[in-house]
Every structure is written in C-alpha cells, then in structure tokens.
Amino acid sequence: MAALADLSRPNAVSLDERSKHLRRLAVRALDKGERGHIGSTMSLIEILRVLYDDVLRVRPSEPAWPRRDRLILSKGHGCIALYVMLAEKGFFPLETLDTFCHRDSILGGHPEFGKVPGVEASTGALGHGLSIGIGMALAGRIQRRDSRLFVLMGDGEINEGSVWEAAMCAGKHRLSELTAIIDCNKIQSAGPTSEILDLEPLVDKWQAFGFATVEVDGHDVAELRKAFGGLPLDRGRPTAIICHTVKGKGIPFAENDPAWHHKAKLPRETIADMYRALE
Amino acid sequence: MRKACLDAIYKLAKQDSRVVFIGSDLSPGLLSEMREEMPDRWFMEGVAEQNVVGMAAGMALEGLIPYASTIATFFTRRSFEQVAVDCCLHNVPVRLVSNGGGLVYAPLGPTHLAIEDIAIMRALPNMTVVACCDAEEMKRFMAASLDWKSPIYIRLAKGGDPIVSRPEHGFQIGKAIAMRKSAERNPVVLMTTGVMTTNALMAADILAAAGIDVSVVHFHTIKPLDAAAILDHARAARLVVTIEEGIAIGGFGSGVTDVLVDGLGPKMPHMKRIALPDSFCRNYGVQSDLFEIYGLSPDQIVRTVTNKIEELNA
Numbered sequence: 001m002a003a004l005a006d007l008s009r010p011n012a013v014s015l016d017e018r019s020k021h022l023r024r025l026a027v028r029a030l031d032k033g034e035r036g037h038i039g040s041t042m043s044l045i046e047i048l049r050v051l052y053d054d055v056l057r058v059r060p061s062e063p064a065w066p067r068r069d070r071l072i073l074s075k076g077h078g079c080i081a082l083y084v085m086l087a088e089k090g091f092f093p094l095e096t097l098d099t100f101c102h103r104d105s106i107l108g109g110h111p112e113f114g115k116v117p118g119v120e121a122s123t124g125a126l127g128h129g130l131s132i133g134i135g136m137a138l139a140g141r142i143q144r145r146d147s148r149l150f151v152l153m154g155d156g157e158i159n160e161g162s163v164w165e166a167a168m169c170a171g172k173h174r175l176s177e178l179t180a181i182i183d184c185n186k187i188q189s190a191g192p193t194s195e196i197l198d199l200e201p202l203v204d205k206w207q208a209f210g211f212a213t214v215e216v217d218g219h220d221v222a223e224l225r226k227a228f229g230g231l232p233l234d235r236g237r238p239t240a241i242i243c244h245t246v247k248g249k250g251i252p253f254a255e256n257d258p259a260w261h262h263k264a265k266l267p268r269e270t271i272a273d274m275y276r277a278l279e
Numbered sequence: 280m281r282k283a284c285l286d287a288i289y290k291l292a293k294q295d296s297r298v299v300f301i302g303s304d305l306s307p308g309l310l311s312e313m314r315e316e317m318p319d320r321w322f323m324e325g326v327a328e329q330n331v332v333g334m335a336a337g338m339a340l341e342g343l344i345p346y347a348s349t350i351a352t353f354f355t356r357r358s359f360e361q362v363a364v365d366c367c368l369h370n371v372p373v374r375l376v377s378n379g380g381g382l383v384y385a386p387l388g389p390t391h392l393a394i395e396d397i398a399i400m401r402a403l404p405n406m407t408v409v410a411c412c413d414a415e416e417m418k419r420f421m422a423a424s425l426d427w428k429s430p431i432y433i434r435l436a437k438g439g440d441p442i443v444s445r446p447e448h449g450f451q452i453g454k455a456i457a458m459r460k461s462a463e464r465n466p467v468v469l470m471t472t473g474v475m476t477t478n479a480l481m482a483a484d485i486l487a488a489a490g491i492d493v494s495v496v497h498f499h500t501i502k503p504l505d506a507a508a509i510l511d512h513a514r515a516a517r518l519v520v521t522i523e524e525g526i527a528i529g530g531f532g533s534g535v536t537d538v539l540v541d542g543l544g545p546k547m548p549h550m551k552r553i554a555l556p557d558s559f560c561r562n563y564g565v566q567s568d569l570f571e572i573y574g575l576s577p578d579q580i581v582r583t584v585t586n587k588i589e590e591l592n593a
Contacts, residue, residue: 113340113369121340122368125360131330132365135337135345142299142319142343162361165327169334172324 013219015250019045020278023250025084025097027274033100035109035264037077038254040154043185043218043245044081050224051150052085060090063117069147070120070136074129075154075183076110077262083107083116091118127160129153130180134170137178148231149178156188159197164209171210176232180211180240183218185247189261206240218243251277280436283414284376287421288346289313292320295425299338303331303349328353332361332373339371344425350384351377351393351434355400363403366430370405373430380410380434380473381524382560382569389559393434397472398529400432401502407452408501410434410473413442416499419450427452436474437566443477444497452500455508459483459495465517467493467584470509472501472531475522478570481577486584493584501531506538513539516548518591520584524575527554551587553580 015023022045030036051071052058059065073082080100087094092106099105106115110124121132133151140147153163170178182202190196199205206213212233216223224243233239247261248254251274266274292298292313300310301322314321324331328349335345347354354362354375366373377393384391400408407429411417413436424431448456458480461467467486471479476497483493496512498505513519519539521532532552539547555573562572570576574583 121337122364125364127329128333128361128365131333131361132337132340134330135334135339136341137337138322138334139338139341139343142296142338143341162329162333165330166333169324169327169330 013217015219016221019049019221020250022049022084022088023278024275025087025094026080027271027278029080029083029097029100029107030266031271032098033102034266035101035262036080037262038251039185039187039247039257039260040075040078041080042249042251042254043183043247044078044152045249046219046221046224047152047181047183047243047245048081048085050221050228052089054225055228056150057148058089058118060118063091067145067147069150070133071150071152072121072123072129072133073111073119073152074123075126075152075157076123078154078183079107079109079111082111082119086116086118089118092116126154126157127162130163130166130170133178134166134173134175137175138173140177147177149175150181151178152181152183154188155182155184155186155193155199155202156196158182158199159188167206167209167211170238174210174236175238176235178238179231180206180238182240182242183245184242185245187247187256187258187261189258191258203242206242210237211240212237213240213242215242215244218245219249280411280414280417280440281378281438283417284421284433284435285310287418288376291421291425292317295344297342297344298425299343299345301331301335301345301347303328303353305348328358329361332358332375333365335373336361336365336369336371339366339373340369344372344374346374346376348376348378350391351379351396352391354432355393355396359399362430367403367405370429372428374424375430375432376435377433378435380436382566383437385566385569386563388563392560394555394560395526395528396432396434397501397523397525397531398533401534402529405429406502407431408434409452409499410501411436411499412474412476412497413440413444414438415442415446416444416450419444420452420499423450423452434473440474441477443480450499453503453505454500455505456497456499457494457512458497459493461492461494463492465515467491467518467520467588468512468516469493469495469520469522469584470498470512470535471495471522472498473524475524475575478575478577478580479522482580482584485577485581489585491585491588498531501534504534504538506542509535509538510542513543513548518549518551518587520551520553520587522553522575522580525555526557527552528557530554549587549591551583553583
C-alpha cells in the first residue's frame with residue numbers, strides 16, 4: 001500500500017485555474033438547472049479532471065469507439081462534474097450544460113447511457129457501477145480488447161452490500177484492468193460517514209477483498225496523476241484508489257457541510273458568492 | 280425444461296461467440312462441457328445475485344448475450360433493482376433463466392415460491408416475460424431468444440412436464456398459440472400460460488366429454504402480450520377464463536383483462552380468473568399438492584368453469 005503523509009488535510013491543496021474553471025462550469029449548470037448535488041460534484045472535480053486530461057483513452061468524436069477505456073460514474077448524483085468534463089472534452093457543446101435538468105435536456109440529475117455521449121452506464125441507484133464494470137472488463141477479455149475500466153464510487157455509496165459482492169468478484173477474477181476509485185469525502189447525505197455507517201478500516205477492507213490499494217489526496221492533481229500513471233498497481237489484482245476529498249471543495253461555505261449535499265433554487269446572491277469563491 | 284434450456288445455452292454458445300453463461304451458486308457440474316470448451320464464457324459467481332445481474336448487464340452493454348441463472352425469487356426479489364435498472368433501463372439482451380417458476384419449489388416454502396414474479400417482471404419497461412409449457416417448446420424458444428434485443432425473464436417449470444406443444448406450432452416471441460379450437464360459435468376460451476396450459480388441455484378433455492367444447496390458447500409470452508390473439512378469441516367468446524400459476528394481482532389474467540377492457544370495453548365477454556390468492560403459501564408437499572390447494576388441478580379447473588357457466592346460465 002502506498003500512503004501519503006498529509007492525507008488528513010486534503011483541503012490544504014489550493015486550486016489552480018483549471019480546477020476553478022471547471023468548478024465555475026459546474027456552478028453554471030447548477031444555476032441554470034436550479035438544482036444539483038453540489039457537495040458531491042465539487043469533491044469529484046480533480047479526480048475526473050485527471051482521468052479525462054491524462055488517463056482515459058477516449059475519442060470524444062467517436063464515443064462508442066470499441067477500444068476506448070470505460071469510466072462509470074457509479075455515484076451518479078455527482079453527474080454535474082462528469083457533464084462538465086465531457087463538455088470540456090467535446091463530447092457535446094458546453095452550452096448543453098445550461099440545460100441541466102430541463103424538460104428536454106440530455107443532462108438529467110443522474111447520467112443516462114444512450115442519452116449523453118460519453119456516459120457508459122445509467123447510474124443513480126447506488127451500488128450498481130462496480131458490477132457493470134466487472135461485466136465490461138470480462139467482456140473485454142472475451143473480445144480480446146485492451147480497454148481499461150474505471151468505476152468511480154462515493155464513500156456513502158459503498159454502504160451498499162452489492163458493492164462488496166462485486167468487490168469479491170473482481171478480486172476473484174484478478175481484474176487488473178479494473179480500477180475502483182473511491183471519492184472519500186467523509187460525508188454522506190445524513191451526516192458524517194463515521195457516524196452513519198463507519199467504513200473504517202477502509203483500505204484494509206479493499207485489500208481483504210483482493211484489491212491493490214493506494215491512498216491519495218483527491219484534490220492534488222500531481223498525486224492523482226502519479227497514482228493513475230502507476231496502474232495497475234499489481235498485475236494480478238484490481239486496484240482501489242482511495243481519494244481523500246472534501247465535500248463541497250472550493251466553495252468555503254459549502255465545504256464539509258452535509259446541508260450542501262444537494263441544493264435547489266439557490267438565491268442569486270448565493271450563486272454570486274459561489275462564483276466569487278472561484279475567482 | 281431446465282435441462283432443455285441449459286442444453287440450448289451450450290448449443291447456442293457453440294454457434295455464437297457472444298453467448299455467455301453466468302450462474303450464481305448452482306449444481307456442481309452444471310454445463311460442464313461448456314466450462315471445459317469455453318472456460319472464458321462460463322461463470323459461476325456465488326450467492327451474489329445482485330452482482331450476477333449487474334455483471335451480465337455490463338457484458339450485454341459490450342455486445343455479449345449473457346444467459347444468467349439462479350432461482351426465480353432471487354432474481355425477482357433479491358436483485359430487482361439490478362434487473363430494473365441495469366437490464367431494463369439499458370434495454371440490453373440479458374436472459375434471466377429463472378429456476379422454479381410458480382409453485383415448483385413447494386417443499387421449500389414461501390422464500391422459494393415465485394408467486395408474484397410474473398406480476399413484477401411484466402411491470403418493468405422493456406422486459407420480455409416467457410413461460411413455456413414444456414421442454415420441447417423451451418427448445419424452440421431458446422433458438423428464438425438469441426437475437427431478441429431486450430432482456431427476457433425466462434420462467435422455468437419443474438421439469439419432466441408432459442409434452443403438449445407441437446413442432447408445427449413453431450415459436451415466435453409475443454405470438455400466442457391456439458392449442459385447441461372449439462367448434463362452438465360462442466365458445467368458452469381458456470387462456471393460459473406456462474404449464475397451466477397442460478392442465479387446461481386436460482380440463483378441456485374432461486369438459487369435452489361432458490359436452491362442453493372449449494378453446495385453449497397458450498400464451499408462452501406474457502409480455503409482450505399478444506393482444507390481437509386475445510381480442511380475436513374474445514370477440515365471439517361467451518366466457519374467457521384465464522389460468523395461471525401465480526398471484527392474480529398484476530399477473531397474466533390481469534394483463535388479459537387490461538387488453539379486453541381497452542379493446543372491447545362494454546362488449547367484453549364474461550371473465551373468470553383462476554390464479555393464486557393474495558397471500559403467501561403456508562403449505563409444503565409437492566407442486567401438484569399446491570395446485571390442488573389453489574384450485575389449479577385439471578378437475579378443479581373443470582369445476583370452476585362449469586360453475587361459472589351455470590352461474591351465467593342462471
């Protein structure tokens with residue numbers, strides 16, 4: 001297991017201009033859609049940024065390219081962050097973000113396969129993505145493709161028993177092409193994960209289920225690049241990357257506050273405050 | 280029927296490299312030839328049905344055709360959300376080979392009795408629901424299943440069931456089969472699914488001996504339900520009787536009723552639905568014992584039909 005020294009304070013990382021730009025786009029979707037899972041979106045930004053900027057082999061102009069790497073956002077409620085990255089990469093126009101949750105939009109409050117170019121699976125009900133990713137990985141072996149699979153889950157999400165069924169299965173099949181990424185922001189809808197349903201010892205759990213593990217600061221772009229660049233950690237095992245993050249990262253008045261898990265119809269002045277925080 | 284289904288999976292897998300088998304925790308040696316010849320397409324994944332369904336959907340999203348198998352209630356109850364979201368919402372060709380449809384697992388009690396499976400599976404958008412009447416029909420269905428684009432819930436009967444289907448009936452998913460045609464101008468029509476077709480045909484013989492010539496129409500596909508066949512047979516019928524090995528709420532008879540209400544409105548014929556009551560089974564024994572408890576045996580079907588005819592004639 002690779003561990004870092006300063007993981008207890010992931011919010012110590014200051015955001016660079018690209019991270020702020022991506023967050024401003026997220027606020028734009030949130031504003032135009034008049035709703036969204038803000039906290040869950042903001043904790044994901046650097047993870048998705050590094051995946052799409054540096055890791056995933058994808059073709060925005062050919063979303064179904066068979067040899068692509070697959071990313072499943074299993075914590076579908078964090079979809080604004082995914083939409084922002086897909087728009088940034090050209091899977092669809094940036095202006096589409098302005099239609100978030102509108103009646104005829106392709107961008108709903110949870111991402112849908114077949115509607116949104118670049119979305120590999122419809123998620124929203126938690127605890128489904130890892131099994132789907134396993135199926136895709138095994139299909140890749142049968143079809144002799146070298147695609148890699150990335151399944152991004154929330155720490156609250158992995159309360160679901162189905163995640164651990166899938167984890168056992170991935171371990172059994174030694175799916176080194178599969179990487180589970182845990183957005184470990186320590187807060188679920190009802191409150192701190194340590195109070196609602198404690199996950200610790202989390203790293204030990206993934207190791208016990210047959211994964212090679214690494215912990216990173218989920219807002220440190222360099223650390224994320226290093227972790228993803230080192231995949232697979234073990235040629236005979238799937239990898240779990242535990243990303244320590246801050247719910248609401250980048251919006252000081254939203255950070256680490258369970259009340260910011262989801263918000264609707266935010267007043268103009270609050271939206272303005274969010275933009276100011278991201279200048 | 281189960282054996283016919285499994286043999287067909289092996290045969291299809293030999294013909295088509297997209298075919299995959301995934302079991303939960305089934306009998307040792309199951310599909311051993313497939314396991315030996317195609318080890319990369321044979322999976323046994325343990326008592327983890329949610330994962331089995333999810334991974335089947337993931338494979339299907341990549342163009343494979345997974346035949347997943349476990350006990351019916353474990354698909355329909357345990358992994359319902361995976362069936363609904365992973366299979367049906369994505370509308371991928373996962374086949375849920377479901378052992379012990381209806382009252383097959385009589386001695387094992389209510390945890391293993393799939394009594395509401397038809398009702399909840401047919402409620403799912405994009406789902407196809409199939410209940411064959413015997414092993415020969417199962418073979419014909421399996422050949423037809425390969426290129427069907429949507430998920431299919433395959434309700435398996437006990438096995439060793441009498442063969443009542445005939446090759447000349449063919450098999451088309453969604454197309455009902457007239458098993459017995461009454462010569463009467465305004466006949467009684469028995470509409471059935473699964474192995475209840477066999478019981479209905481036996482009941483029809485008894486009724487014929489008593490001078491009542493009934494039609495029997497077999498609906499191997501409960502969804503999409505063959506509305507045209509229902510309406511064709513119902514227009515001239517003096518009585519439509521639906522018979523199913525499942526609860527009445529939302530089941531096959533419920534589907535037939537919907538078609539008749541929408542299609543014929545006030546001109547719909549009299550109806551009688553023979554189905555399981557709104558309760559969990561409190562008995563054990565064997566499947567035929569439970570048929571008797573619930574009025575599904577051929578003799579009881581005869582009595583229900585004749586009582587209804589008398590009631591209408593009164």
